[in-house]
Amino acid sequence: MTGTDVRKETEDPGPGGYAAARLRLLTEGARSGPPRRAALSGLTDDWLAGLFGAAAGAAHGVSLVAVGGYGRGELSPRSDLDLVLLHDGSDPGAVAALADRIWYPVWDLGLALDHSVRTPAEARKTAGEDLKVHLGLLDARHLAGDAGLTAGLRTAVLADWRNQAPKRLPELRELCAERAARQGELQYLLEPDLKEARGGLRDATALRAVAASWLADAPREGLADARRRLLDVRDALHLATGRATDRLALQEQDQVAAELGLLDADTLLRQVYEAARVIAYASDVTWREVGRVLRSRAVRPRLRTLARERGDFLRRAVAGEGRALGGGKPVTERSPLAEGVVEQDGEVVLARAARPERDPVLPLRAAAAAAQAGLPLSLHAVRRMAATARPLPTPWPAEARDQLVTLLGSGRPTIEVWEALEAEGLITRLLPDWERVRCRPQRNAVHVWTVDRHLIETAVRASEFARRVSRPDLLLVAALLHDIGKGWPGDHSVAGEIIAKDVAARIGFDRADVAVLSLLVRHHLLLIETATRRDLDDPATVRSVADAVGSQSTLELLHALTEADALATGPAAWSSWRGSLVADLVRRVRAVLAGDGADEPEPAAPTAEQERLAIEAYRTGGPVLALRAQTEPVTGEDPAGDPEPLGVELLIAVPDQPGVLPAVAGVLAVHRLTVRTAELRALRLPDDVDEGTVLLLNWRVAAEYGSLPQAARLRTDLVRALDGTLDVAGRLAERDAAYPRRRGWNAPPPRVTVAPAASHHATVIEVRAQDAPGLLYRIGMALEKAGVRVRSMHVSTLGSNAVDAFYVTTGAGAPLPAGDAASLAGVLEETLRG
Structure with missing residues (x-):
C-alpha cells in the first residue's frame, strides 16, 4: 500500500485518522526507502495542513513551515517534526492560540516535536545568532497558509547564507x-x-x-x-x-x-x-x-594593491624614476615534486605534460609524492588517473614497487592519500585482493578499525620502525598484507600466506623476498602468541620459533611487524608488559640463530668494461664515466612491449684519492639524480699495467624529473668537485632554498650502528635514514672529516628509506678500535639528525 493510497483512505483529519494511516504505511508498505519516506512526509503534510486549515480558517499573514529533516522530506518512522509557525506580527494572541491547536494534537499522538513561533525578522535574527537554526531554515518547505510569507523567508535566509558564507x-x-x-x-x-x-x-x-x-x-x-x-x-x-x-x-x-x-x-x-x-x-x-x-x-585586496603598485611603477619608469614592487609568490605557483607531479595551491596535481595513459607508474608516483610532502591529492588528478592510467604490467617495474614502498613508509599522511586512491577505485585496480578486506568489520572489542584501515594503520606504525630493520621495504609490504586473508574461510594467516605470495610476486619481488613476505604473513602472530602463552624457559619453545623464522634478518622483521600490528589494533592490544615478553623471546631466539660473524663478501671479479675504465682512469689521472640504461623485460599483459626501465647504471673509475665518495654523491645530487643502489670498492690494477689502486663505483641512478644529464657534464663537474673548484654544498643549499620540500610527517630519526663481528678486515657502519637529496654526500663528508678510509660500501634505497653499509678502516687499513667505531657512529648520527 502506497502513501497516496493511505491518504485517500484517510478522511478523518484528526489524530485518530492520521495515526491509523501512519501505522498502515509503516507496517504494510514496502521496505525502507525513498518512496516510503516521501509517502510518510506527504501523509504528515496533509494532516498538518488539515489541522492548520481547521484552526486558522482564512487567516492571512501566517503560515506553517517544515524545516530541517522534515523540510527535506526525510521522515523516518520515529523522526522529530521540525515546524515553524511563521506570522507577520499583526495579531500575536491569535497566533498563540493557533499554535496550541496545532502542537497539542501532535503531542497527543506521542510524536516528538521541535517547534517555534516567529516573524520572518525574528527567524532571520535567530539564524544569525545560531548556526544550527540557520542550517534548518535552509531546508524550509511550505506546508499551509500564506505561501508568500514562506517564500519571502526562504529567499531572505538563503541570501543571508550566501552573503555570510565567508x-x-x-x-x-x-x-x-x-x-x-x-x-x-x-x-x-x-x-x-x-x-x-x-x-x-x-x-x-x-x-x-x-x-x-x-x-x-x-x-x-x-x-x-x-x-x-x-x-x-x-x-x-x-x-x-x-x-x-x-x-x-x-x-x-x-x-x-x-x-x-x-x-x-x-x-x-x-x-x-x-x-x-x-x-x-x-x-x-x-x-x-x-x-x-x-x-x-583574502588575497584579492593584496593583488589589487600590487596592481596599483605596478601601475605606479610604470608611471614612474616613464618619468625616469623607479622603485621595487611588493613581493609575494603567485597564487598559482607550481612546485615540482616528482616526474609528472607538482604542488599547486596546497594540493598535489599532475604536471601539464603528464600523460597517465602513457605512464602506468604515475598514480603511485603521485601518491608517494603527496604522502611525502604531507599534501592531499587533487580530486581532479585522482579522477584523471583513474579514468586514463594504463594498467601496470605483471610483474610491476622496479619504480612502481619503490613508489608503493615510499607511499607506505610516509607515516600518517599515507592514510589520506590512500583513501583518495581508494575512493576512485585505484587501490583495487592495483591490488585486486584488497576488495575482500575493504570496509570489512572486525567484531572484536580489541580492534578499533575495519580490516583495510587496520592494514594501513599497521603500515603507518611500521614506518616508525624502519630504522630497526635491514629491509624496511619488506616490513612495510608485510604490514600491508598481514591480514589480507581475513574474509576467506579458515585461518586467515594460512589464507593470507597464499595471497601474499601471489601479491608479492605480482609486485615484482624476487623469489627470496617473496618467501620472506609469505613467511611474515603466515607467522605474524607467532611472537605475541608464544611470548604470552608459552614457557620461554623451555628450550623447545625457543627452538620451535627459531625453526619457523629461520634467520636473524627475518626475526628482526617479524619483531617489528608484531609491534606495529599490535599498536595498530588498539590500546588494549599492546602494553609494556607484552612488549617486554616479546623482546625477551626475540633475544632468546636470536641467540639460537646466531653463528660466527660473517665477513665482508668477496666482490665479484671485475668485468672487462670495469677493468678498461679503471686502466683508463689510472693512465689519465682523472675520473672516467660510463652511462648505460638498465632494463627488464615486460611480461604478463603485454609481453611484446618495450622493456621497462630500471634506471641508469653509472660506472665511475677514479684514481684512489681522498674525497671521492662525497664528490661523486654531491655531483649526482646537484644534477638531481636519485641513487637507487651504489657500490664502491678499491680495485688493484693488473700487474702488467701498474701497482696502482683505482676506486670503482657502480651506481644505479634515476633522474628526479625524467631528463638525464650528459656523461661529459657529469665528468666535468666531478673533476671540479675533486679539485675543490665546485662548491657542492653551496649548490645543494641553493637548490633546497629554491624548491623547499614540505614534509608531512615526522620521519623516524636516523639510526647509525656498528655491526659487531660483521667483518674481520674492516669496521662495518650501518646507516638507516630517510632518503633525501644530498644524504649520501653528507655521509661521505662526515666519513671524510673523521679521517677513515672507505674500503667498500653497499648502498640501497628502499622506498623512502636509505639502508647503507660502509666498510671503513684506519689509514693503515685496519679495523677501527671499538671506542673509535662507536664515536664515529655517534658523530655520523648527530650529523644526519642536523
Whole structure:
C-alpha cells in the first residue's frame, strides 16, 4: 500500500485518522526507502495542513513551515517534526492560540516535536545568532497558509547564507570537526551513530549547506546513494527498536539487516561503512575547496594593491624614476615534486605534460609524492588517473614497487592519500585482493578499525620502525598484507600466506623476498602468541620459533611487524608488559640463530668494461664515466612491449684519492639524480699495467624529473668537485632554498650502528635514514672529516628509506678500535639528525 493510497483512505483529519494511516504505511508498505519516506512526509503534510486549515480558517499573514529533516522530506518512522509557525506580527494572541491547536494534537499522538513561533525578522535574527537554526531554515518547505510569507523567508535566509558564507562556513567546518572528535568515524565504529559520527547524515546535510552557499560544491558521484543508504538503515533501525535512535547497536544489527533484506549484520555494516566513506571523502574534498576559495578571496585586496603598485611603477619608469614592487609568490605557483607531479595551491596535481595513459607508474608516483610532502591529492588528478592510467604490467617495474614502498613508509599522511586512491577505485585496480578486506568489520572489542584501515594503520606504525630493520621495504609490504586473508574461510594467516605470495610476486619481488613476505604473513602472530602463552624457559619453545623464522634478518622483521600490528589494533592490544615478553623471546631466539660473524663478501671479479675504465682512469689521472640504461623485460599483459626501465647504471673509475665518495654523491645530487643502489670498492690494477689502486663505483641512478644529464657534464663537474673548484654544498643549499620540500610527517630519526663481528678486515657502519637529496654526500663528508678510509660500501634505497653499509678502516687499513667505531657512529648520527 502506497502513501497516496493511505491518504485517500484517510478522511478523518484528526489524530485518530492520521495515526491509523501512519501505522498502515509503516507496517504494510514496502521496505525502507525513498518512496516510503516521501509517502510518510506527504501523509504528515496533509494532516498538518488539515489541522492548520481547521484552526486558522482564512487567516492571512501566517503560515506553517517544515524545516530541517522534515523540510527535506526525510521522515523516518520515529523522526522529530521540525515546524515553524511563521506570522507577520499583526495579531500575536491569535497566533498563540493557533499554535496550541496545532502542537497539542501532535503531542497527543506521542510524536516528538521541535517547534517555534516567529516573524520572518525574528527567524532571520535567530539564524544569525545560531548556526544550527540557520542550517534548518535552509531546508524550509511550505506546508499551509500564506505561501508568500514562506517564500519571502526562504529567499531572505538563503541570501543571508550566501552573503555570510565567508564567516559561516568556517563555523560550520569547526562544528563538524568537534562532532567528529566527539562521535568518532562512522566507517570504523562497531556501534556507529548514523547521524552524528563523521561521515554520517549530519555531514551529508553540511555538504548541502556548502553547495547552497555557491562557494564550493561536493563531489556528487555516489553521494546521493550514500545518503539514501544511511537513511534506509535509520528507517529500519527505528522500526526494529520502536525508538527514535540513530545508534546502530550490536544487538539490533541482525534485525535491521533482516528488515533491509540483507544477508547478515556484517553485510549491513559494510554497506554503512561504504556510505560513510563516500560522505567523509566528499567532506574532505569540499572543505579543502572551501579553504582554497576563502584564501583566494583574502588575497584579492593584496593583488589589487600590487596592481596599483605596478601601475605606479610604470608611471614612474616613464618619468625616469623607479622603485621595487611588493613581493609575494603567485597564487598559482607550481612546485615540482616528482616526474609528472607538482604542488599547486596546497594540493598535489599532475604536471601539464603528464600523460597517465602513457605512464602506468604515475598514480603511485603521485601518491608517494603527496604522502611525502604531507599534501592531499587533487580530486581532479585522482579522477584523471583513474579514468586514463594504463594498467601496470605483471610483474610491476622496479619504480612502481619503490613508489608503493615510499607511499607506505610516509607515516600518517599515507592514510589520506590512500583513501583518495581508494575512493576512485585505484587501490583495487592495483591490488585486486584488497576488495575482500575493504570496509570489512572486525567484531572484536580489541580492534578499533575495519580490516583495510587496520592494514594501513599497521603500515603507518611500521614506518616508525624502519630504522630497526635491514629491509624496511619488506616490513612495510608485510604490514600491508598481514591480514589480507581475513574474509576467506579458515585461518586467515594460512589464507593470507597464499595471497601474499601471489601479491608479492605480482609486485615484482624476487623469489627470496617473496618467501620472506609469505613467511611474515603466515607467522605474524607467532611472537605475541608464544611470548604470552608459552614457557620461554623451555628450550623447545625457543627452538620451535627459531625453526619457523629461520634467520636473524627475518626475526628482526617479524619483531617489528608484531609491534606495529599490535599498536595498530588498539590500546588494549599492546602494553609494556607484552612488549617486554616479546623482546625477551626475540633475544632468546636470536641467540639460537646466531653463528660466527660473517665477513665482508668477496666482490665479484671485475668485468672487462670495469677493468678498461679503471686502466683508463689510472693512465689519465682523472675520473672516467660510463652511462648505460638498465632494463627488464615486460611480461604478463603485454609481453611484446618495450622493456621497462630500471634506471641508469653509472660506472665511475677514479684514481684512489681522498674525497671521492662525497664528490661523486654531491655531483649526482646537484644534477638531481636519485641513487637507487651504489657500490664502491678499491680495485688493484693488473700487474702488467701498474701497482696502482683505482676506486670503482657502480651506481644505479634515476633522474628526479625524467631528463638525464650528459656523461661529459657529469665528468666535468666531478673533476671540479675533486679539485675543490665546485662548491657542492653551496649548490645543494641553493637548490633546497629554491624548491623547499614540505614534509608531512615526522620521519623516524636516523639510526647509525656498528655491526659487531660483521667483518674481520674492516669496521662495518650501518646507516638507516630517510632518503633525501644530498644524504649520501653528507655521509661521505662526515666519513671524510673523521679521517677513515672507505674500503667498500653497499648502498640501497628502499622506498623512502636509505639502508647503507660502509666498510671503513684506519689509514693503515685496519679495523677501527671499538671506542673509535662507536664515536664515529655517534658523530655520523648527530650529523644526519642536523
